Every structure is written in structure tokens, then in C-alpha cells.
Amino acid sequence: MKKITINASTSYDILVGKGLLNKCGELIKPIVKSHKCAIVTDDIVNDLYGYNVVQRLESSGFNVVKFVVPNGETSKSHEQLIKIYNFLSENDITRSDFIIALGGGVVGDLTGFCAASYLRGIDYVQIPTTLLAQVDSSVGGKTAVNIDAGKNLVGAFKQPVLVIADTDVLSTLSDEIFADGMGEVIKYGMIRSKSLFNKLCQENAHDMLEDIITECISIKRDVVEVDEHDTGERMILNFGHTFGHAIEKYIGYGKISHGKAVAIGMYLITNSAEKQGLINSGTAEKLKKCLNVNSLPCSIDISADKLYSLSIEDKKRTSDTIRIILCTDVGKCIIKTLTLNEYRKFLEFI
Numbered sequence: 118m119k120k121i122t123i124n125a126s127t128s129y130d131i132l133v134g135k136g137l138l139n140k141c142g143e144l145i146k147p148i149v150k151s152h153k154c155a156i157v158t159d160d161i162v163n164d165l166y167g168y169n170v171v172q173r174l175e176s177s178g179f180n181v182v183k184f185v186v187p188n189g190e191t192s193k194s195h196e197q198l199i200k201i202y203n204f205l206s207e208n209d210i211t212r213s214d215f216i217i218a219l220g221g222g223v224v225g226d227l228t229g230f231c232a233a234s235y236l237r238g239i240d241y242v243q244i245p246t247t248l249l250a251q252v253d254s255s256v257g258g259k260t261a262v263n264i265d266a267g268k269n270l271v272g273a274f275k276q277p278v279l280v281i282a283d284t285d286v287l288s289t290l291s292d293e294i295f296a297d298g299m300g301e302v303i304k305y306g307m308i309r310s311k312s313l314f315n316k317l318c319q320e321n322a323h324d325m326l327e328d329i330i331t332e333c334i335s336i337k338r339d340v341v342e343v344d345e346h347d348t349g350e351r352m353i354l355n356f357g358h359t360f361g362h363a364i365e366k367y368i369g370y371g372k373i374s375h376g377k378a379v380a381i382g383m384y385l386i387t388n389s390a391e392k393q394g395l396i397n398s399g400t401a402e403k404l405k406k407c408l409n410v411n412s413l414p415c416s417i418d419i420s421a422d423k424l425y426s427l428s429i430e431d432k433k434r435t436s437d438t439i440r441i442i443l444c445t446d447v448g449k450c451i452i453k454t455l456t457l458n459e460y461r462k463f464l465e466f467i
């Protein structure tokens with residue numbers, strides 16, 4: 118088992134390794150103040166792991182209740198949030214008790230926001246069960262639900278008290294959902310680690326899960342520790358996401374996975390930057406090969422105009438400028454601020 122400590126506004130450990138679900142009771146016990154907890158999970162994860170987690174917690178002396186949401190992005194909603202608040206209240210979950218998010222990024226974001234807001238804040242533990250959730254969404258304390266105007270527009274920063282990433286649970290992911298997480302893993306290689314990137318091009322990720330997950334979390338830790346509230350450097354984690362979000366909107370949420378959209382976004386921005394001589398030549402080709410090896414796409418039929426109009430809709434953008442992340446080489450990135458006019462010109466090279 119590997120342990121990474123995050124020193125943000127609060128400190129907590131992230132444990133990564135095989136067989137950790139079976140030890141969740143004993144791992145959580147020294148961290149929390151109460152013997153009472155509520156698990157939030159989705160129906161698929163519940164069928165696979167819900168029973169085991171409840172058993173392990175109960176045998177460590179915890180009193181456990183469980184709330185199951187339907188799987189999928191639509192559960193990151195106010196409707197589900199209100200249902201969970203009521204469930205917690207009906208089951209007398211008090212401020213000294215805690216919540217467990219057992220699932221992928223959807224369950225993690227929903228439960229995290231619930232923990233940030235229920236009784237003005239209650240402890241929560243993340244047990245991420247997708248690759249994306251283990252390397253990204255369970256780390257760093259961003260929580261949110263979606264509203265009609267867009268994804269993640271209502272949320273809070275709330276760090277968990279513990280993260281338990283059991284690599285065994287990734288064996289039940291479909292190839293598609295696993296590949297989705299690989300999009301984020303490749304992103305970490307591109308922005309910060311040439312050695313991780315090279316490994317991902319040459320070896321089967323399934324054979325080195327503990328190592329690559331630990332390396333990704335360590336990169337995210339380094340970024341989050343200097344910019345917890347996303348006012349500067351944390352932006353580099355958005356490499357490929359400005360175009361990725363635009364592509365998701367263009368194709369339709371749910372019709373293309375987030376990981377595939379980000380993979381295409383990373384390639385398009387890199388290829389465009391390379392054509393303009395802004396980054397080292399050959400970078401786009403290396404990225405393309407790595408994406409292909411990991412069953413991820415790198416192109417889509419979308420016009421520069423469409424990409425422009427959809428990407429400037431981003432509500433987190435400042436008024437007259439847009440900040441983009443460019444990888445000047447594998448493992449190195451910069452943040453570049455462009456006026457909207459310059460951004461439109463940048464897109465003409467796509």
C-alpha cells in the first residue's frame with residue numbers, strides 16, 4: 118500500500134493499493150470521531166461492492182446506513198442532493214458523524230458537496246471506484262452538482278478526511294470507462310511527467326496501476342497544495358478540457374465520454390500550437406501515439422467556429438480573455454492568456 122499525504126487547508130492521507138476495500142473499517146476507524154456513518158453510492162457500485170463495504174464497516178464496530186442513487190451524471194443534481202439531506206436527517210446523522218462516498222466521480226462530487234453543506238459541514242471519506250475518480254476527482258476537494266446552465270456550476274471546496282483507492286475494484290470497469298480514466302492519466306504525463314508519459318506509451322497500464330495512480334495523485338497534490346482554490350496554477354489540470362468541454366457540448370453530454378472528449382481536446386490544442394511554432398515540434402505526434410495505444414481518439418469533425426463559440430461559453434472564463442494550457446513538450450506546460458481575437462486566430466490552425 119502507498120500513502121500520499123495532502124497538506125491543503127486540512128491534511129489527509131490517500132491510500133492506494135490492492136485489497137483496501139476489505140480493510141476499510143480498520144483504515145477509517147482511527148481517522149473519525151464517530152461510530153455512525155452514511156454511505157452514498159450508485160446502483161452499479163452498490164451491486165458490486167456495497168454489501169462488502171457495509172460488512173467490513175460493521176465488523177469494525179460502525180453503525181451504517183446507505184443511500185443508493187441511480188448511476189450516471191444525471192444524479193449530480195439538486196434533486197438527489199435534497200433526497201440525501203433528508204435521508205441523513207431521518208437517520209439522525211449528526212455533525213460528529215461522517216459520510217462515505219463509494220463510487221466514481223459522480224458519487225464523489227455529489228457526496229462531497231452534501232458533506233460541505235449538510236449541517237454546514239460534516240466529515241466525509243472518499244472510496245473512489247473508477248480510475249478517473251482515483252487519479253483525479255477524489256483528490257483536491259472540489260465538489261459540485263450540475264444545474265441546467267451547466268456542469269459543476271454549484272459546488273464547494275471541501276477536503277475529505279481520508280481517501281481509500283483500492284486498485285482491485287478497477288478490474289470490474291468496462292474497457293470504455295477504464296480508457297476514460299486513462300485520458301486523465303495521460304494528461305498528468307503531458308503536463309508534468311515525461312517518465313510517466315513514456316511508461317504509458319510502452320506498457321499496459323493494467324500491469325502498473327498502483328504506480329501510475331500514485332504518481333498522478335502526487336502530481337495533483339503538488340498543484341493543489343500551492344493553489345487549493347483554483348486561482349492560478351491549478352488551471353494546468355485543465356489541459357485539454359477547454360476544447361474537451363466544448364466537444365462534449367457539441368456531441369451532447371452522455372453521447373461522448375468525458376475522457377474521450379478531453380483526449381481529443383488535448384490533441385487538437387497541441388497540434389494547433391505546434392503548427393504555430395509555439396511548442397516543440399513532434400509533441401503532437403507523441404501524444405497521438407500515446408492516446409492510440411490507450412484506445413483513445415484524437416480527432417473529431419468540428420469547425421473552428423463551432424469550437425470557438427462553444428468554448429467561450431465557459432462561465433468560469435474572465436471577461437475579455439481566455440487562458441489556455443499548452444504543453445511545450447511532453448512533461449512541460451505553460452498557461453497562456455489570449456484575447457478573444459487572438460484565441461479565434463489560434464483556432465484557425467486546428
Ligand SMILES: NC(=O)c1ccc[n+]([C@@H]2O[C@H](COP(=O)([O-])OP(=O)(O)OC[C@H]3O[C@@H](n4cnc5c(N)ncnc54)[C@H](O)[C@@H]3O)[C@@H](O)[C@H]2O)c1
Nearest residue numbers: 161188189221222223224246247249250254259286289290
Ligand atoms: N471533483 C473533481 O475534481 C473532478 C475531477 C474530474 C471529474 N470530476 C467529475 O467526475 C465525474 C465523472 O466521474 P467518473 O468518470 O468516475 O463517472 P461515474 O461516477 O459516472 O462512473 C462511471 C460509471 O462507472 C460505474 N462504476 C463505478 N465504479 C465501478 C467499478 N469499480 N466497476 C464497474 N463499474 C463502476 C458507475 O456506476 C458509472 O456507471 C463527472 O461528473 C466529472 O465532472 C470531478
